[in-house]
Amino acid sequence: MSEPDLATTDPPRSSPRGLDRPFMQRRAEFEEALARNAGARGAEAGASLPRASLWGDAFHRFMKNKASVVAAIAFLLLLAFVIFVPWLSNEDPYAIDFSQAYQSPSWAHPFGTDGFGRDLLIRTALGGRVSFAIGFAATFAIMVVGIVYGATAGFVGGHVDNALMRFLDALYGLPYLPFAIMTLAVFGTVNFWTMVVALTIASWFTTARVMRGQIFTLKQNDYVRAAYAVGAKGPRVLYRHLLVNTLGVIIVFVFLELPGVILGEAFLSFLGLGINPPKASWGTLAQDGYTAYATHPYIIVIPSICIAWLILSAFFIADGLRDALDPRTKET
């Protein structure tokens, strides 16, 4: 096919909108020059950005956020406190010695002692272990239940989704504390496992709802349709494409639910429904301290501050994670 002789064609009269004619010529030149320079200049000018992974990217964003980093450090410090302090000390935390009772914080007892003469530094650390254990266990259970329920509803859709969600709406009508209290009453005793179950039963709703929403919207994406088109089956699609993409949300929720259940446990303990002594959690320690608040306020203040510390650090971590995984949020 011969090239039309552009050089000899007269540019025709045209309105400003007929931009093409005079430039077909230049276009030919342009393209030619482009082809020649493509190697040299094209490579550097058109070089694409280095491929980054989603998680590496998120991690860097998280690290840049000062508040989140401080919060993460604070959280880890607290964890270190509850793990190492009892491990490193030789004292028997349960030894009762009334001569030492109600000592204010001092060098010998940095957190003071309680009514039974027991050192509060160790008791607080041990209590932290219990609180954290309950917290993690309950959060894990909430995630499992919430994800299974919500993902099923969102994925299956239709009537099943409707029914499951309506049922969930009804459950929202149950008041939190009374529900937890009743669950504990059903079990008869309050120990680690019953507490975990009670807290889980009262708190899984939000996670389920959010998961359902996530799966539901993600399901609409074209890449899901594409997966089905190449022959992927339901469960594989659910797992590989949908759940993996909700991992970010799940992690954020872990840090949002954890303080919630620990606080819930503290409230229940305060009402007298806590773990049986001598094992203690921050909640039961606070309840112990309550009786003596007038004269020895530190006994209630210390475990409460631990709880507050946890809540604040977890919250800011969750905030930072949320921003790191979804950089579209404009808020600083």
Added chain:
Amino acid sequence: MLAFIIRRIVWTIPVLLLVILMTFLMMKLIKGNPFQVTERPVPASIQRNLDRKFHLDKPWWVQYLYYVRDTARLDLGPSLVQRNQDVNDVIKEHFPTSIKLGLMAMIFAIVVGIPLGVFAALKHNTALDYTAMGIANLGFALPSFLVATLLIYFFALRLKDYTGLPTNGWEGPSSWVLPTIALGIYPMTYFARLVRGTVLETLQQDYIRTAKAKGLRWRLVVGKHVLRNSLIPAVTAAGPVLGGLITGSFIVETIFGIPGIGKYYVTAVTGRDYSVVMGITVLLSVIIIVANLVVDILYGYLDPRIRDERT
């Protein structure tokens, strides 16, 4: 719009039935005999009479239906432990106190929290913003039992001579102050943070830029354009918050010795007073459901886009 409201109201009925069912089943699972006040077991013949009187000899679903029927008639039955009291009496005696406390805490939370959030957002990233949010975060993290205890500690013990604020009981306005603050701090921080977020978000919107480009005075832009849009989420959050307040005041009531429903509840559960527990739980659920309903309807009214969607 009316059709929507009616549909929404009608929908609460099955929800309520389900809630009653769940509570009912849970109560049935709790082992123990409400009539057993001492160590000695109740004589068999008396037990049989009591069972018959309270329908406890029938299958559970029959009992459930009896209960629903009675509840619909607003008859929550007699207290199983307090022989001469009806559940309704117990409720009438204790509930208004809890409601009053909840409402006052709510008002405190709104009156303090919302302006705090607005100012923090308008003075974004300045010292005022940081201090306001610092206070909010502290109030949010400290458990309410600590806040309540500290309030009592300082006001009743240390500053007793300066302020006459009582820390126990529920007589007279001065005794309402501390419990209201103790209960209201957490929702106050919730509103403050929520409103700060929504105001910041609204300020980024294109229509605020348009309003400024029109040369409207900034005060007007904030008052009319910004607030109208940012307060809608706060209003819709108010419902569940109020529900949560009334139902979650247990701790504060215990600490301040307030004769509300919270204190009574725990005793009732441990005492196996089935009807009281049922009655209170059902009532609390009704409050939550109604609060959510009102807010849901209100939301449609406030946002013209939703209003149109629903007609």
Added chain:
Amino acid sequence: MALLEVEDLRTYFKTREGEVHAVDGVSFEVEEGSVLGIVGESGCGKSVTSLSIMGLVQSPGRVVSGAIRFGGRELTTMSDKELEDIRGKQIAMIFQDPMTSLNPTLTIGTQITETLRRHLGLSKSDADKRAVGLLEEVHIPDAKRRLRDYPHRFSGGMRQRVMIAIALSCDPKLLIADEPTTALDVTVQAGVLELLDELRRDHGMTMIIISHNMGVIAETAEDVLVMYAGQIVEHASVTDLFYRPEHPYTEALLASLPHIEAQDPRHGRLMTIPGRPPDLLVPPEACRFAPRCKYAGRDECATVPPELREIRPGHWVRSQHPASERAAEPVGAR
């Protein structure tokens, strides 16, 4: 004296990584009654320029230096209150996205009358009457009833018309239209442009129209600024620009327009300009277009920043290799 004079305007944005030079030394004048078009790709600074004129640049951005004179008055030194008096009344602006530029919780009527009442002090009934007239002027049917409607009841094109009505409500001397048709369907675009033209002539308004669409500029502007990386790289009348572009960037822009009739099947491919605009955090010291310019030499193009010079009467260009000086040079001889 021109209605609007912009002299060496610099608007920078403070970010965590440094200062972004969004607008870096822009100067131009707009005569009363004329239409200036500003064209360039996304990020070149054209919108920020218009926002700077209005004083609407939000933190972390700010006008660092330069003068902006409107009707002889210096805008950059005015207080917020004085600017508020000018905005909407003397200078009006319409924005790109009509879907989000109107407050969804207020009626259209309120959004029109609040401007009228603010600047002209009209009573509510007078303002309402005037609002109806304005809606009719922008060809919105059933104007009286529509006053009480909310924005979501209007289509995109109609919302843009409402925005135009609001902008014109106080009879401004200057209208800045920032990408007025970009968010609209192609079929609606023509209508909006026609409306703008009609109103401009009826009201004797001066207009600045900003777009990345060469076709829109060709249709509406009399004078054109081509911006790239925060600077003006070419300034000419519209006909001169389209028929005899000088700057390599302008040429490339024009060449990249898709053509339906491809004369040569080989040239049926869509042309693009390779590479990306420079990072405005650290603007290149020399010519900012050099990395993507096929005429760029390793010599002055990489070391000396080209100045804006008048290559023909009324035609300015910022390049070492404008088209008229290139005719004799062979291509790619570097």
